[in-house]
Amino acid sequence: MQVNNTGAPVLEMRAICKRFAGIVALNEVALTVRAGEVMALLGENGAGKSTLVKTLTGIYQPDGGSILLEGQPVTFHGPQQAMLAGITAVHQETVMFDELTVAENIFVGRQPCTGKAGRIDWKRIEDEAEKLFARLEVAIPVRARVRDLSVAQRHFVEIARALSQDAKVVILDEPTASLSQREIVELYRIIGQLKAAGTAIIFISHKFDEIFTVADRYTVLRDGQFVADGLLSDISEPELVALMVGRAVHQAYPKADVTPGATLLEIDGFCHPTEFDNVSFRLRKGEILGFYGLVGAGRSEVMQALFGLTANVRGAVKIDGVPVRITCPDDAVRHGIAYVPEDRQHHGAHLSLPILHNMTLPVLSRLGFFLRRKRPQEATLARHYAEQLELKAHHLMQNVSELSGGNQQKVVLGKWLATQPKVIILDEPTKGIDIGSKAAVHRFISRLVEQGLSVILVSSELPEVLGLSDRVIVMHHGRMVREFSRQEATPESVVAAASGLADAKEAA
Known part of the structure; x- marks a missing residue:
């Protein structure tokens, strides 16, 4: 891989701090990415990666620190401002309008108009979309409804939308989580195209084979703090894992005898x-x-x-x-029989409910629907499984939506184990x-x-x-x-x- 080590950074985040109700989510975090470079942003669930991305894209406002884009300080008061400045994110769960066409989704909110009446130029929208997919060498019908697309095709539409805005920085957040091996290879090819075009890429993944395949550099966060960065060619997987978790993690699977x-x-x-x-x-x-x-x-x-x-x-x-x-x-x-589903967010947990109520939901009939006198029993049950699963949370009344993905999965596990299957x-x-x-x-x-x-x-x-x-x-x-x-x-x-x-x- 050709890595740009000497060019001026496209993006710098300096000493970024973010707090929520007194809880420090980010503490003086730094990140730098250059043109034509893939920067792997690494860390355990809860390390602060998502908060950092939301701060970069204007969803959150930093409580301290600064963001520089091409050397100039910037402040974003929403994702639209970040996109207009050239920063866009492609998330694991794509956010698009299912009932609109592919072309309409790419240009939503900024449709080109024609004539004095200011009518939307639908032909131009479709022509421009066709050119974007030709550039990506991906065959997706621009008039197809997004609801009819595969997960991989949705990702490619998001990438096309980023290209249509001449994105300087593209954030790929767990982009391969639901893709087949063939689709992953196709995504790798497109990432190579983006690099060749000089786009700076922030790549978030838990899969080390992907990280070492597509990324040039790494930045590691742990517990909301910057830990290290450097070239991936200078570090091994065990060393990277140790940076992420603060200790050596044995890679062998613990098979009980x-x-x-x-x-x-x-x-x-x-x-x-x-x-x-x-x-x-x-x-x-x-x-x-x-x-x-x-x-x-x-x-x-x-x-x-x-x-x-x-x-x-x-x-x-x-x-x-x-x-x-x-x-x-x-x-x-x-x-x-208990079943922990693959899609924990939609089928495994009630994200808007606290940990306590999620864990005891399947056993309400055993505890009694009128829980006033059994609240201590309910709390004891939830606390038992939270401790067994090493759940990281501030308290049992914290909403599941506020937890990292790994801790959400632990809540779902605890919920079904409470049924004593x-x-x-x-x-x-x-x-x-x-x-x-x-x-x-x-x-x-x-x-x-x-x-x-x-x-x-x-x-x-x-x-x-x-x-x-x-x-x-x-x-x-x-x-x-x-x-x-x-x-x-x-x-x-x-x-x-x-x-x-x-x-x-x-x-x-």
């Missing part, structure tokens, strides 16, 4: 008309059963069906050898969370099986599946294609099976 017991859960002939077909497996007491597959393999769909979230499912379910009928989540919980399904339990929070979740999973709980682990991270699972089931296009013991499962054999290769069996 537990011998699985008798069969607890039996699934036979699970079928759905469109999502999966003839799925059968066994889960033993104290076992971690991993499910792996590529995007669209049907793993999450099977788990949602098992939890009673899906209609038109056929097949048999037995718990402790007794047939059970699960038609809704209440049935699943009553039979001892026999089986817990973890669907992408460490998606989008930092290395330190991942380690805490992995340790907790290990403790769960030591206590006799059975775990179904659905993950797209192959090291996580191989490192934690006693057995691994691989799915491809809605079908189970292989089952591996812990000893048999290798990265090559599992990926071959997930890819549907004809020689997958020989690869084992």
